[in-house]
Amino acid sequence: MTLICRRDALRAGAGALGAAFAGTLATGCGTHDGASEPAPSADTPAAAPAKQPAAPRPAPAPRRFPGLPVQITHGPRDRPRVALTFHGQGDPATAKAVLAEAERAGARVTVLAVGGWLDEHPALARRVLDGGHDLGNHTQRHLTISGMGEREAYAEITGCADRLRRLTGSIGTWFRPSRTQFATPLVQRLAGRAGYPHVLSYDVDSLDFTSPGAPAVTRKVAAEIRNGSVVSLHFGYADTVAALPALLDELDRRGLRAVTTTELLTR
Numbered sequence: 001m002t003l004i005c006r007r008d009a010l011r012a013g014a015g016a017l018g019a020a021f022a023g024t025l026a027t028g029c030g031t032h033d034g035a036s037e038p039a040p041s042a043d044t045p046a047a048a049p050a051k052q053p054a055a056p057r058p059a060p061a062p063r064r065f066p067g068l069p070v071q072i073t074h075g076p077r078d079r080p081r082v083a084l085t086f087h088g089q090g091d092p093a094t095a096k097a098v099l100a101e102a103e104r105a106g107a108r109v110t111v112l113a114v115g116g117w118l119d120e121h122p123a124l125a126r127r128v129l130d131g132g133h134d135l136g137n138h139t140q141r142h143l144t145i146s147g148m149g150e151r152e153a154y155a156e157i158t159g160c161a162d163r164l165r166r167l168t169g170s171i172g173t174w175f176r177p178s179r180t181q182f183a184t185p186l187v188q189r190l191a192g193r194a195g196y197p198h199v200l201s202y203d204v205d206s207l208d209f210t211s212p213g214a215p216a217v218t219r220k221v222a223a224e225i226r227n228g229s230v231v232s233l234h235f236g237y238a239d240t241v242a243a244l245p246a247l248l249d250e251l252d253r254r255g256l257r258a259v260t261t262t263e264l265l266t267r
Contacts, residue, residue, distance in 0.1 A: 058169030059129050064197035065265050070188050073201040075228035075264035082251065083230045083261040085176070085202060087138055088113030088128075090236015092121045097241045099131050105248040107258035109133050111235075112176040112200070115140035115160030118167060125167040134260040136174030136200065137161055144179040145187055153187055157194045173262055174200040181205070181232075200261060202230040206243075209234050214242035222250050230261065 065072075075081065086098065088111045102109050111128045113135060118125055128135045139145055140159030148156065156178070161171040175196035177183040183191065183199040191199050204224045208217045217239050221231055233240055251258055 059135060059164070060173050060262070061170045062173055062175075062196050062198070063262065068198065068265065070192070070197070071183055071199045071201055072230070072261075072265070074203045074230050075261075076267075077226070077228045080227055080254075080256050081259050081264050082225055082228065082256050083110055083264040084233055084258050085110040085112060085200065085230055085261065086240075087142075087176075087232070087234045087236075088124070088135075089117045089138075089142060090234065092124055094238065094241055095121075095124060095235040096127065098235055098244060099127065099133070101241065101244045102133075102248070102258070103131055105245075105252070105258075107248055107251075108260045108263065109258065110136065110174065110200075110261040112136045112138035112174060113160070113164070113172070114138050114142045114178075115163045116142070118160070118163045122167055125164065129168060132260075134173045134262055135164070135168065136172040136176065137164060137196070138176050139178040142178045145177045146180045146184050150186060150190065154190045154194065157187075157190055157196075161194055171195050174198070176200045200230070202232040204229050204231040206231060206233050206240070208237050208240045208243070211237060211239050214239045214246070217243035218246045218250065221247055225251070225256070227256070228264065230264070 075083065084102070084107065086095075086109055088095070099109070108131075111133055113125065113128075115137075125135060137157065137160045139156040140163075141156060143156065145153050145156055157175060164170060164172040171194070175191045175194070175198075177187050177191075177199065182201055188199050204221055206217050206221050212220075221243075225231060248258065
């Protein structure tokens with residue numbers, strides 16, 4: 001049984017007009033026969049241009065915290081805040097899982113990204129920032145920076161800084177040296193020359209990079225963390241993802257709030 005649109009029926013006697021009518025989609029009644037749509041007349045208003053998405057806001061730049069040393073290992077001990085910091089390297093799926101779990105719990109973290117990792121996964125820089133987290137510099141190739149000469153070490157710092165600037169509009173909020181807990185005086189000086197007033201160290205090492213199992217990661221951090229702690233963790237390990245829910249639950253039980261390093265140090 002053929003269904004006929006009411007407007008088509010009313011115009012069935014108008015042969016030429018009816019044929020033209022059947023060939024257009026504008027009425028919503030006829031079927032499209034593949035002919036091109038008629039050009040709009042001079043009196044037809046042009047369609048409004050598509051609205052372009054707003055450009056992302058530039059990422060925060062490094063801040064100087066007066067009264068704090070160049071090398072920061074922890075924040076104030078008189079407030080129930082801690083900073084979970086992640087070395088940004090490894091499987092991007094693992095990184096996204098860590099960020100999603102932190103956000104589920106209302107936590108904010110600090111990511112120190114390796115430049116070569118950003119080259120391979122540039123969208124992760126904006127993913128970190130869009131989640132409300134800090135993003136910083138963990139050198140370009142993640143080599144042992146303490147054993148490098150001045151020129152090579154500076155290139156490691158500025159190489160990653162350049163990538164962060166290109167992707168986010170900023171060199172990142174923090175610098176952390178690669179493959180060492182503490183920066184040498186030379187590396188501290190070079191970081192300052194590159195635009196980082198402080199070097200970010202830590203006072204709690206999760207040892208998650210040794211893959212000891214999720215319960216061991218949770219126990220290690222829980223045994224050492226306290227007000228103001230800065231915890232070293234890594235994106236690229238399954239144990240870290242598995243440990244995070246229990247670790248965040250433990251922080252909540254103790255009344256400790258996981259914040260960005262910038263928030264940790266801001267009075």
